[in-house]
Amino acid sequence: MIAPSRFRKKILFSLWLAVLPLAGCWDRIEVNDLILITAAALDKPEEDKGVELSIQVFIPRGGGGEMSGMKTEGSGGDENTFVRSAVGVTLADAMAKLQEKLPRRIFWGHNEVLIIGEELAKEGFREHIDFWMRYTEPRERADVFVSKGKAKEILMLIPKIERNSSEVLRELAEMRTGIKVTVKDLAQMLTGESGTAALPWVEKLPSSNEEKDEKKSIGYIYGTALFKKDRMVGWINDRVTRGMLWLRNEIETALITVKPKEAEEGLVSLNLVKSNSQLIPQIQNGKWSMTVKIDTEVDVIQNTTNLEFTNPKFLQEVEKAVAKDIEDRERMALAQAREWNVDIFGFAETFHRKYPQVWKKEKDRWDQIFPEVEVKYETKVKVARLGLSTIGTTKPEEEVKQK
Amino acid sequence: MSIFRRNRKWLDQSRQQNIPQKQAKEGLSFDLNSNVQTLQSIYRDCSDVVFHHFNMMGNTRAVLVYIDGLTNIEEVNQHVLAPLISENHHEQVISIDTMREKIPVSQIVEVDKVIEAVEAIANGNPVLLMDGQRQAIIFGLGKWEQRNIEEPTAESVIRGSREGFIESLRVNTSLLRRRIKSPALKMKSLGIGHYTRTEVAIAYIEGLANPDLVEEVTQRVQRIEIDGVLETGYIEEMIEDNPYSPFPQLLATERPDVAAASLLEGRVVILVDGTSFVLVAPITFFVLLQAPEDYYGRYMIGSSIRWLRFLFLVIALLGPSAYVAVLSYHQEMIPTTLLLTIAQSRERIPFPALIEALILEITFEALREAGVRLPKQVGAAISIVGALVIGQAATAAGLASSPLVMVVAITGIASFLLPRYTTGIAIRMLRFPIMILSGILGLLGMMLGVIALVIHLCTLRSFGVPYLSPIAPLKTRELKDVLYRAPWWKMDTRPDPANKGSIFRQSPGQKPNPIKGDEQ
Numbered sequence: 001m002i003a004p005s006r007f008r009k010k011i012l013f014s015l016w017l018a019v020l021p022l023a024g025c026w027d028r029i030e031v032n033d034l035i036l037i038t039a040a041a042l043d044k045p046e047e048d049k050g051v052e053l054s055i056q057v058f059i060p061r062g063g064g065g066e067m068s069g070m071k072t073e074g075s076g077g078d079e080n081t082f083v084r085s086a087v088g089v090t091l092a093d094a095m096a097k098l099q100e101k102l103p104r105r106i107f108w109g110h111n112e113v114l115i116i117g118e119e120l121a122k123e124g125f126r127e128h129i130d131f132w133m134r135y136t137e138p139r140e141r142a143d144v145f146v147s148k149g150k151a152k153e154i155l156m157l158i159p160k161i162e163r164n165s166s167e168v169l170r171e172l173a174e175m176r177t178g179i180k181v182t183v184k185d186l187a188q189m190l191t192g193e194s195g196t197a198a199l200p201w202v203e204k205l206p207s208s209n210e211e212k213d214e215k216k217s218i219g220y221i222y223g224t225a226l227f228k229k230d231r232m233v234g235w236i237n238d239r240v241t242r243g244m245l246w247l248r249n250e251i252e253t254a255l256i257t258v259k260p261k262e263a264e265e266g267l268v269s270l271n272l273v274k275s276n277s278q279l280i281p282q283i284q285n286g287k288w289s290m291t292v293k294i295d296t297e298v299d300v301i302q303n304t305t306n307l308e309f310t311n312p313k314f315l316q317e318v319e320k321a322v323a324k325d326i327e328d329r330e331r332m333a334l335a336q337a338r339e340w341n342v343d344i345f346g347f348a349e350t351f352h353r354k355y356p357q358v359w360k361k362e363k364d365r366w367d368q369i370f371p372e373v374e375v376k377y378e379t380k381v382k383v384a385r386l387g388l389s390t391i392g393t394t395k396p397e398e399e400v401k402q403k
Numbered sequence: 404m405s406i407f408r409r410n411r412k413w414l415d416q417s418r419q420q421n422i423p424q425k426q427a428k429e430g431l432s433f434d435l436n437s438n439v440q441t442l443q444s445i446y447r448d449c450s451d452v453v454f455h456h457f458n459m460m461g462n463t464r465a466v467l468v469y470i471d472g473l474t475n476i477e478e479v480n481q482h483v484l485a486p487l488i489s490e491n492h493h494e495q496v497i498s499i500d501t502m503r504e505k506i507p508v509s510q511i512v513e514v515d516k517v518i519e520a521v522e523a524i525a526n527g528n529p530v531l532l533m534d535g536q537r538q539a540i541i542f543g544l545g546k547w548e549q550r551n552i553e554e555p556t557a558e559s560v561i562r563g564s565r566e567g568f569i570e571s572l573r574v575n576t577s578l579l580r581r582r583i584k585s586p587a588l589k590m591k592s593l594g595i596g597h598y599t600r601t602e603v604a605i606a607y608i609e610g611l612a613n614p615d616l617v618e619e620v621t622q623r624v625q626r627i628e629i630d631g632v633l634e635t636g637y638i639e640e641m642i643e644d645n646p647y648s649p650f651p652q653l654l655a656t657e658r659p660d661v662a663a664a665s666l667l668e669g670r671v672v673i674l675v676d677g678t679s680f681v682l683v684a685p686i687t688f689f690v691l692l693q694a695p696e697d698y699y700g701r702y703m704i705g706s707s708i709r710w711l712r713f714l715f716l717v718i719a720l721l722g723p724s725a726y727v728a729v730l731s732y733h734q735e736m737i738p739t740t741l742l743l744t745i746a747q748s749r750e751r752i753p754f755p756a757l758i759e760a761l762i763l764e765i766t767f768e769a770l771r772e773a774g775v776r777l778p779k780q781v782g783a784a785i786s787i788v789g790a791l792v793i794g795q796a797a798t799a800a801g802l803a804s805s806p807l808v809m810v811v812a813i814t815g816i817a818s819f820l821l822p823r824y825t826t827g828i829a830i831r832m833l834r835f836p837i838m839i840l841s842g843i844l845g846l847l848g849m850m851l852g853v854i855a856l857v858i859h860l861c862t863l864r865s866f867g868v869p870y871l872s873p874i875a876p877l878k879t880r881e882l883k884d885v886l887y888r889a890p891w892w893k894m895d896t897r898p899d900p901a902n903k904g905s906i907f908r909q910s911p912g913q914k915p916n917p918i919k920g921d922e923q
Contacts, residue, residue: 020840020843020844021843027732027845028731028732028755028842028845029731029732029734030730030731030749030755030756031730031731031734031742031745031746031749031756032746032749032750032752034734034746036742036743036746038739058743058746060743060746060747060749060750061747061750107734109734109735110734110735110739110742112739137735139735163740163743
């Protein structure tokens with residue numbers, strides 16, 4: 001082959017340049033041609049067939065100048081989203097129907113919240129999650145919630161703070177007072193050993209008296225909805241949810257108020273610093289048992305008793321009381337879970353991991369085994385700090401019990 | 404090859420027009436008149452050449468030839484003409500030795516060729532022709548107007564020398580010599596340009612600079628056949644390794660301290676008469692990212708500023724491209740809150756992000772160029788208008804969204820963070836193709852652009868030194884002056900170009916370590 005001459009090189013180079021624009025910006029789309037979905041809700045439609053998809057859409061009010069940012073940001077109360085719904089035989093079909101009603105292309109990329117209505121949740125929603133996991137646009141890290149009543153109504157609420165009601169939910173989930181479940185977690189739970197799932201339960205906060213407008217409220221996380229397979233079997237309130245979090249090793253913030261034995265009156269409030277829970281399964285002579293080992297560190301943040309905590313005797317009392325409180329919470333959660341026979345604590349996985357052979361045989365009997373599993377608690381509590389003052393701050397010295 | 408030969412031929416003709424070769428090769432004759440006639444025919448129609456006829460010591464006819472304005476007339480009158488006219492000597496033959504005795508001028512040279520005389524005259528040295536002498540006598544009394552040594556405006560520092568090179572080669576070499584007093588500092592002189600006959604000096608330190616490198620530089624400079632050299636840029640483009648590159652392969656600096664430091668690193672400095680810039684060769688890309696102050700300030704601060712520069716190099720190159728790519732292809736990559744704000748501000752913009760970015764970037768480039776070119780008195784006006792154009796007014800007029808204004812502004816600042824203007828401008832220029840690529844192909848296009856750029860940088864050489872060394876090829880020993888600026892007590896070894904001699908530039912282990920504790 002003859003080496004290309006300089007002239008031919010030039011031609012080749014310009015041809016190569018000409019190839020570039022052939023790509024033709026084929027999937028280029030401007031931000032102002034997009035419908036930015038901030039949240040989606042799935043409900044059971046009235047026709048009793050298929051699914052109703054509602055989306056919360058951000059309204060870009062084109063202020064242009066720098067004022068636009070200030071007007072909408074953080075002020076809340078202002079309506080900067082709207083909700084639109086469509087019914088389809090599948091979720092994807094519903095989306096296509098929705099697209100007909102919107103002048104811009106639907107963009108799922110920033111949808112961070114998915115709410116499932118109570119009715120749909122009770123009937124099962126497994127097939128809709130497939131859309132989330134399969135389609136390229138939606139985020140698998142979106143948070144999933146179950147709402148009391150219609151999910152669409154939660155989307156329509158207008159919060160006082162945060163830019164829209166879905167953002168409120170997302171931030172609440174982020175605080176970890178309840179559980180936080182993403183679409184990916186949900187898919188994992190649905191395909192897990194026990195086939196159970198838990199999702200945060202959302203209720204509408206009753207609007208305060210001064211606020212006449214019913215819409216000016218928020219949805220907030222008040223407990224956990226429990227699922228067997230993909231059907232909701234019931235829900236537990238926030239108190240029981242906390243017990244569940246201890247068992248699941250998901251507890252991040254907790255405030256525990258106890259009354260130590262020695263104190264005649266008053267209470268001690270402690271803040272959780274860090275905690276680690278461990279599930280240790282055991283099968284002995286065909287008897288299944290589970291040890292819940294918890295290692296916790298707490299700080300004293302309020303002390304209304306007359307005890308002086310520099311005395312280690314009293315401190316041990318407090319630690320004991322805290323351990324008992326934690327165990328009580330766990331027992332409560334376990335009792336509730338057993339009522340519906342849903343293993344939301346991951347007992348099934350731990351048994352599977354330790355006794356794979358036994359599990360293979362007994363797997364199908366898990367529903368019978370789970371209520372019978374004996375649960376033992378081993379809770380270790382350590383008070384790490386006594387707070388800024390060690391002595392009684394509001395009581396005269398003679399009242400403080402030193403010994 | 405035929406084109407090349409034709410060029411040569413054309414060149415010879417032009418040279419003949421310049422000085423008649425026949426005359427130039429000739430020696431001077433004993434006859435004063437014929438000598439004067441030769442010179443006069445060479446300097447035909449040159450009103451600034453003075454032929455001063457006089458009688459030397461009353462008996463010998465002589466002519467003093469010089470160019471008005473290039474010669475120190477006072478000195479000539481006082482120290483050359485006065486002793487020659489007044490003193491009445493009996494000696495008939497005046498040789499150069501008697502001249503040296505009688506005339507209080509330190510530089511006296513005797514020449515016997517016409518061409519040498521012409522060169523001396525061109526350089527401002529008066530030439531004395533005498534009747535009955537084959538030799539002409541040259542007095543080193545050239546003097547012309549020149550700028551004072553000032554602070555270089557393009558490379559200012561807070562700490563460090565305030566001296567800058569000026570347009571006179573001799574002053575420039577003296578500035579170097581004042582910094583490096585060792586006789587190992589050599590300066591080879593060459594004349595380039597058929598008409599300008601510009602003096603070019605190649606400076607290097609013997610023992611530090613690789614002799615092959617010096618030879619190569621000399622040869623490349625000597626090869627230049629050109630009408631004139633008015634600035635180092637002429638030479639730079641004639642001797643660089645890769646003529647098809649936006650990146651400078653020689654460092655142009657106005658600072659004698661930078662030139663001296665380069666000499667000490669074994670590099671070669673090319674000084675050109677008539678410009679205040681000198682060239683340094685060979686260099687690497689990272690040399691272009693170093694500011695003199697990196698070495699004068701504290702090393703920790705120098706190192707962190709260096710990293711700041713690396714960061715902003717990337718921003719200057721990719722800032723608007725990333726904005727365009729992400730905004731038109733990968734909206735999911737932007738944090739939600741930011742995207743909502745961008746969506747709001749873009750609501751009124753009629754253009755796609757790429758067009759919007761191009762409009763604003765080109766406007767910015769225009770403003771920058773106007774700022775450089777405009778007279779200083781109008782400069783303030785430009786900055787006010789510029790602030791309005793890129794900023795409030797552009798957003799209010801609905802031409803650009805405020806996030807983009809922000810991106811353009813940061814990019815603008817970023818490119819000025821590069822200490823060498825030539826590097827900055829190359830990066831600014833490359834920003835546009837990458838921007839278009841990312842407008843066509845998104846982040847994929849941007850990365851394609853970056854990859855092409857890296858490949859190009861890897862192929863570059865500056866006098867045989869790989870442009871990206873010591874990163875690619877990796878030379879770990881030299882990273883001390885690239886990734887960070889090592890403290891001076893750690894800078895024990897020289898960079899690579901010097902590797903012919905000793906690699907150590909100072910004795911190791913000089914970290915200051917005062918005795919602690921037991922002094923009372």
